[in-house]
Amino acid sequence: MDPVAMFPLGSVLFPYTPLALRVFEPRYLTMIGRLLDVEGPEFGVVLIERGHEAGGGDERAEIGVRARVLRIDAGAADLHVIAVGGERIAIDRWLEDDPHPLAEVSPIAALEWDDALAPLLGEAERVVRRLATLASVLDEARWDPGSELSDDPVESAWQLAAMAPLGEYDRYRLLGSTSVGGLLRGVIDLCLDQEPVLIARAADARGAEDGGFQGPEAPGG
DSSP, X not given: OOOEEEEEESSOOXXXXXXXXXXXXXXXXXXXXXXXXXXXXXXXXXXXXXXXXXXXXXXXXXXXXXXXXXXXXXXXXXXXXXXEEEEEEEEEEEEOOSSSOEEEEEEOOOOOOXXXXXXXXXXXXXXXXXXXXXXXXXXXXSSOTTOOOOSSHHHHHHHHHHHSOOOHHHHHHHHTOSSHHHHHHHHHHHHHHHHHHHHHXXXXXXXXXXXXXXXXXXXXX
């Protein structure tokens, strides 16, 4: 299998979810330029687990997602790329940069739907939308809490994982799910763990907007 052009990022990309990139570093401009010469351009996205990719010495995750390029707009000194997550991939081996990162990868089996999971999918949607609404109060929502989901249940399960206001470590754990049921249960459990924190922070934010706490009344005359 031919090497895959890779784009390490500080965030997790899920299947069936959008990715917007501003590309300005010369080696990635070269990468995108090369992709324009092939039909159905794609590149791999992996999470940088530690360090900074631009400075070298970063540690990259072992699994990622293929991103299919949908649109490229050229700026004065950069490119704006719109892509969508596709199949998951396992990184078999990193190759020498040419000049951008390259890797040999293997596909990870797609998750399969079971109609018995419909109630769990509904519960996950309710929990995620509730937390996304809380996150929007803090201006931290990843997606609009009212965003429409795909009619395909597997796609919508991944989209709920993307919508959930979770940290990148938790999102990476979800990316490694081996079943739709495990993915949905993981989304629910992680969101419920996060909910008290978001509730407290949202309450603090509202209190600050209202002028903070109310002190003791001044003595009457």
